[in-house]
Amino acid sequence: MNRVKELFGIKYPIIQGGMLWCSGWRLASAVSNAGGLGLIGSASMYPDVLDEHITKCKKATDKPFGVNMALLYPKIEEHIDVIIKQEVKIVFTSAGNPAKYTSVLKEKGIKVVHVVPNLRFAEKAVNVGVDAIVVEGFEAGGHNGKDEITTICLIPLVKKEINIPIIAAGGIGSGEAILAAFALGAEGVQIGSRFAASKESSAHINFKKAIVNAVENDTILTLKELAPVRLLKNPFYTKIFDAYKKGATPEELKILLGRGRAKKGIFEGDLIEGELEIGQVSAQINEIKSVQEIMEELTEGFKRVKNNLNNFDF
Amino acid sequence: MNRVKELFGIKYPIIQGGMLWCSGWRLASAVSNAGGLGLIGSASMYPDVLDEHITKCKKATDKPFGVNMALLYPKIEEHIDVIIKQEVKIVFTSAGNPAKYTSVLKEKGIKVVHVVPNLRFAEKAVNVGVDAIVVEGFEAGGHNGKDEITTICLIPLVKKEINIPIIAAGGIGSGEAILAAFALGAEGVQIGSRFAASKESSAHINFKKAIVNAVENDTILTLKELAPVRLLKNPFYTKIFDAYKKGATPEELKILLGRGRAKKGIFEGDLIEGELEIGQVSAQINEIKSVQEIMEELTEGFKRVKNNLNNFDF
Numbered sequence: 001m002n003r004v005k006e007l008f009g010i011k012y013p014i015i016q017g018g019m020l021w022c023s024g025w026r027l028a029s030a031v032s033n034a035g036g037l038g039l040i041g042s043a044s045m046y047p048d049v050l051d052e053h054i055t056k057c058k059k060a061t062d063k064p065f066g067v068n069m070a071l072l073y074p075k076i077e078e079h080i081d082v083i084i085k086q087e088v089k090i091v092f093t094s095a096g097n098p099a100k101y102t103s104v105l106k107e108k109g110i111k112v113v114h115v116v117p118n119l120r121f122a123e124k125a126v127n128v129g130v131d132a133i134v135v136e137g138f139e140a141g142g143h144n145g146k147d148e149i150t151t152i153c154l155i156p157l158v159k160k161e162i163n164i165p166i167i168a169a170g171g172i173g174s175g176e177a178i179l180a181a182f183a184l185g186a187e188g189v190q191i192g193s194r195f196a197a198s199k200e201s202s203a204h205i206n207f208k209k210a211i212v213n214a215v216e217n218d219t220i221l222t223l224k225e226l227a228p229v230r231l232l233k234n235p236f237y238t239k240i241f242d243a244y245k246k247g248a249t250p251e252e253l254k255i256l257l258g259r260g261r262a263k264k265g266i267f268e269g270d271l272i273e274g275e276l277e278i279g280q281v282s283a284q285i286n287e288i289k290s291v292q293e294i295m296e297e298l299t300e301g302f303k304r305v306k307n308n309l310n311n312f313d314f
Numbered sequence: 315m316n317r318v319k320e321l322f323g324i325k326y327p328i329i330q331g332g333m334l335w336c337s338g339w340r341l342a343s344a345v346s347n348a349g350g351l352g353l354i355g356s357a358s359m360y361p362d363v364l365d366e367h368i369t370k371c372k373k374a375t376d377k378p379f380g381v382n383m384a385l386l387y388p389k390i391e392e393h394i395d396v397i398i399k400q401e402v403k404i405v406f407t408s409a410g411n412p413a414k415y416t417s418v419l420k421e422k423g424i425k426v427v428h429v430v431p432n433l434r435f436a437e438k439a440v441n442v443g444v445d446a447i448v449v450e451g452f453e454a455g456g457h458n459g460k461d462e463i464t465t466i467c468l469i470p471l472v473k474k475e476i477n478i479p480i481i482a483a484g485g486i487g488s489g490e491a492i493l494a495a496f497a498l499g500a501e502g503v504q505i506g507s508r509f510a511a512s513k514e515s516s517a518h519i520n521f522k523k524a525i526v527n528a529v530e531n532d533t534i535l536t537l538k539e540l541a542p543v544r545l546l547k548n549p550f551y552t553k554i555f556d557a558y559k560k561g562a563t564p565e566e567l568k569i570l571l572g573r574g575r576a577k578k579g580i581f582e583g584d585l586i587e588g589e590l591e592i593g594q595v596s597a598q599i600n601e602i603k604s605v606q607e608i609m610e611e612l613t614e615g616f617k618r619v620k621n622n623l624n625n626f627d628f
Contacts, residue, residue: 002626012628119530138452139464147531150453150464152485152494153594157530160598171466180466180494182626183619216433216471217461247561280467284474299628305497306623312316312496314326314613 003165004188007111007131008090009064011035012299014178015134015167016291017192018068018092019142019277020044021266022201025053029060030200030291039092043070044263047078054086064089066111070143071096084108092134095143095227102128113167115190117145122158133162134190137170141193141230141279144170144221152184159185173281175301179309191298193279196266199290204269207276210234214282225250226257232276236261317479318502321425321445322404323378325349326613328492329448329481330605331506332382332406333456333591334358335580336515339367343374344514344605353406357384358577361392368400378403380425384457385410398422406448409457409541416442427481429504431459436472447476448504451484455507455544455593458484458535466498473499487595489615493623505612507593510580513604518583521590524548528596539564540571546590550575 004013016023016031018039028038040057042050050067057065067088069079072095080101083091091105094115105112106129114125115134125133135158136144137151149157151170158166168186172178173194181189196203197211210232221230222240231237243256257275265274289297318327330337330345332353342352354371356364364381371379381402383393386409394415397405405419408429419426420443428439429448439447449472450458451465463471465484473480482500486492487508495503510517511525524546535544536554545551557570571589579588603611 137464137466138462139467148452148534149530149594150451150466150485152451152465152491153453153597154530156488156490157597171464174470176470176497176499177466179497179623182623183490183493183497185490216463216468220462280463283467283471302628309493309496309620310624314616 002187004132004167007165008037008066010037012295013167013188014295014298015039015092015188015190016195017169017190018042018066019192019196020070020262022196022203023068024202025057025060026202027195027198027200027291028065029057030198031195031295032061032063032065034292034295036295037090038065039068040065041068042079043068043073043095044267047075047082050079051082051086054082054088066090066092068092068094070094071098071101076101080104083110094134098125098130099128102130115169118147118149118154119157119161121145122162126162126164130164132165132167132188133158134167134169135186136190137168138221139230139280140170141196141219141282142277144228144230146224146228148221151181155181155184155186170279171281173284175298175303176305177281178298178302179305193281194285194294195291196278197282197285197288198294199288203266206269206271207266207274208288210271210276211278211282211285212288214278214285216283219278219280219282223253223257226253229275229277230279232278232282234265234274234276235272236265236275316501318446318481321479322351322380324351326609327481327502328609328612329353329406329502329504330509331483331504332356332380333506333510334384334576336510336517337382338516339371339374340516341509341512341514341605342379343371344512345509345609346375346377346379348606348609350609351404352379353382354379355382356393357382357387357409358581361389361396364393365396365400368396368402380404380406382406382408384408385412385415390415394418397424408448412439412444413442416444429483432461432463432468433472433475435459436476440476440478444478446479446481446502447472448481448483449500450504451482452535453544453594454484455510455533455596456591458542458544460538460542462535465495469495469498469500485593485595487598489612489617490619491595492612492616493619507595508599508608509605510592511596511599511602512608513602517580520583520585521580521588522602524585524590525592525596525599526602528592528599530597533592533594533596537567537571540567543589543591544593546592546596548579548588548590549586550579550589
């Protein structure tokens, strides 16, 4: 029995992260068609755009899919209206407090999963009644917690205290890492970076190539005073670095960050001025592949390493 | 076949980290007697003290054990003389460049293992002929690299390029985490924090209790401008934090750090002024146990989770 597969009615307990500017209907439906759970990333969409993506996703797959909502999004209630109107069955919430909207969604029969970066927030999410949690380590791309707790440390800690299904995120881009996450106590995984660099991702080709070219120390978790974010070190990051060296205040950092940087980098492919949100696992990504190829690699890798481990005994 | 067991002639591929002020002959011999590989941590020992610990360790166990050497230690050549005179068979080197001493040790028939925090240093270590590498993630306690690469991201990256045995370190304190490390490509693990809090550790009881009391966000990797170190956040760390906020120079940080802080904290139990080096996994450590109990927990945990995983298939 695997509770993540049962909860969503999917073949593989592999969830594709709902990443802004990457996860449109094309990516989400491809992942769902390949047996995982695709998520539309609504944080980069106006309500009418989200509505359109959901409609297209329904046409592209008859499998379950969901929507990721960043709870700090200013038009969140309009997003919720779209989700309810469209009868979306699964919602992942992140970047905010799940207390307010979890019951609203659950009353409509929607499965709700919340993303947390530590045990304290995991316990809060359980208390407001979410169906599962995504537990995301320090190595994950994009917005993250301030505590810097890594996946290998965080999953067992949460597992010990929490009984609802745990979906591990952060540093997972291979079948080997999926098996590691399961060993630590997860029943599913959420994978971002690997799918951000897929053919079906709506990210700009420049961004996908930047992921492929990234090496081990090319990402950093920064801007902790605003909202911590892991990104590729590019000339825009150098400006952040220099600002920190000069003792910039949060207000100055906010001005430097400005608006629309993630769109500029991820969607428009501006590798100089854009904010290139991606995980540490990007160093392991060496090719832009289709979702189908990625899913096969993940499931085959899992089986292979599991068989290898069976030859080892303590 | 497990190359780590074969290399050292041990029953379990579990290495106890050679931690300063924790890893004397008592801890090292207990781990070796329990089937792992005990390491004497020489970084906190004068050459004559190291000599004495090796002599006592030989008396306490007839199993293989080793010595950890921090290559930046000022009297390193005297340590090497002691190790050669005592016919120690296994040396782990860390915190420095292995180019100079690896061949010296290997000519004496000593197995040499080097600790690295990234792929670049792993490749350098292989090039100078080490027998295995410890690959240590960001979550590890004590001195560490600047790149912040976590265990789950780092092990697969190194595994892909390196053919000698990989011993994973950082965030490993349970059988579950050992299995995760093996899934990622390791053939052995090095465990520090768990053994630092063991009955046989020579650390002060105050320090052991501080490990037991630590929660998820109680450690931090800091002092990156000097030598990055992961430690418990205590009043001494608050001073570091305040110094950073005021824009302290590396020279000012060095003065603040001063000398003998690790001894003060770990060995003398001064939780206010001491430097309390420990890993993020401390949040999972809830009891001071004997080495024998810890080893049983680790091996039983590994078997249990491996059996559980066998019930799951993709």
